[in-house]
Amino acid sequence: MAAIANASYVTYELQGPVAHIGLNRPEKRNAISDAFVEAIADVVARAEGEARAAVIYGHGNHFCAGLDLAEHVQKTAIEGVRGSRRWHEVFSRIEYGSIPYISALHGAVVGGGLELAASTHIRVADHSAFFALPEGQRGIFVGGGGSVRVARLIGTARMMDMMLTGRVLSAEEGERSNLVQYVVDAGQARQKAHALAEAAAGNSEISNYAIINALPRIQDMAKEDGLFVESFVSSITATSPDAEERLRAFLEKRVARIKAPTQD
Numbered sequence: 101m102a103a104i105a106n107a108s109y110v111t112y113e114l115q116g117p118v119a120h121i122g123l124n125r126p127e128k129r130n131a132i133s134d135a136f137v138e139a140i141a142d143v144v145a146r147a148e149g150e151a152r153a154a155v156i157y158g159h160g161n162h163f164c165a166g167l168d169l170a171e172h173v174q175k176t177a178i179e180g181v182r183g184s185r186r187w188h189e190v191f192s193r194i195e196y197g198s199i200p201y202i203s204a205l206h207g208a209v210v211g212g213g214l215e216l217a218a219s220t221h222i223r224v225a226d227h228s229a230f231f232a233l234p235e236g237q238r239g240i241f242v243g244g245g246g247s248v249r250v251a252r253l254i255g256t257a258r259m260m261d262m263m264l265t266g267r268v269l270s271a272e273e274g275e276r277s278n279l280v281q282y283v284v285d286a287g288q289a290r291q292k293a294h295a296l297a298e299a300a301a302g303n304s305e306i307s308n309y310a311i312i313n314a315l316p317r318i319q320d321m322a323k324e325d326g327l328f329v330e331s332f333v334s335s336i337t338a339t340s341p342d343a344e345e346r347l348r349a350f351l352e353k354r355v356a357r358i359k360a361p362t363q364d
């Protein structure tokens with residue numbers, strides 16, 4: 101039977117153009133059950149309809165402990181396959197949606213939690229964050245897209261090390277491994293993710309759509325195919341009225357120039 105979404109597993113709040121999606125099962129370290137996946141699907145659909153960007157974060161001391169092992173222990177093979185395919189569907193809606201998702205990571209970002217984070221477009225970790233793929237120790241395998249998304253982020257060699265040996269990466273190691281793009285002080289990840297989401301929300305919608313949907317697909321293409329597709333995406337994006345107005349705004353000096361980064 102299909103799981104029914106339970107709204108209390110996820111909090112949702114719109115802050116200006118940015119939807120804040122909070123994983124909300126802290127007593128089980130935000131472990132993701134079937135009903136929890138449906139709750140994520142519901143809020144993602146809502147965010148797509150009304151927000152220009154979204155932040156995903158965890159309530160409590162951890163981002164997410166991954167798959168609900170208590171529920172998983174009783175599954176048959178076909179139930180496991182269906183469950184995994186549903187995770188793929190929901191996480192693909194995030195990865196190939198029309199708004200950017202920024203994950204704000206703290207505490208455990210483990211197994212399916214790391215797979216969820218890998219489906220977002222930018223990852224911000226605070227210093228408390230740690231990353232692990234304990235599937236090997238649990239006698240299972242990644243099933244939420246990790247073999248595709250995590251492997252593309254950090255490379256198969258690093259992922260194999262994590263899965264075979266149980267290696268746990270710190271926030272800094274995560275940044276060095278290309279798993280996260282920002283590391284901030286403890287407790288600051290959501291705030292930083294919000295600032296990044298607001299910045300992305302200010303872009304042209306069609307540019308964001310192209311960035312989110314074309315970049316990962318082009319990465320999977322042969323070089324010449326990627327270059328060909330890039331020309332079309334580039335041309336279609338540039339012919340939007342929004343692009344014309346933004347280009348004119350630059351030429352007429354109505355918008356700020358790019359500035360060199362300041363040290364913070």
Ligand code: 1HE
Nearest residue numbers: 127128129131165166167168169170208211212242243244
């Ligand atoms: C859980 C889960 C879970 C916690 N499923 N119930 N994921 C893992 O192998 C990670 C397993 N969890 C942990 O290693 C730790 O719980 C944490 C490092 C995340 C947090 O430690 P801690 O000391 O803060 O919490 P805790 O005491 O271990 O857990 C609190 C409760 O949450 C406890 O339940 P309680 O009834 O005894 O209070 C735990 O049993 C429960 N809990 N994590 C179910 N994951 C699509 S395929 C993806 C495959 C995977 O994700 S594999 C990785 C699974």
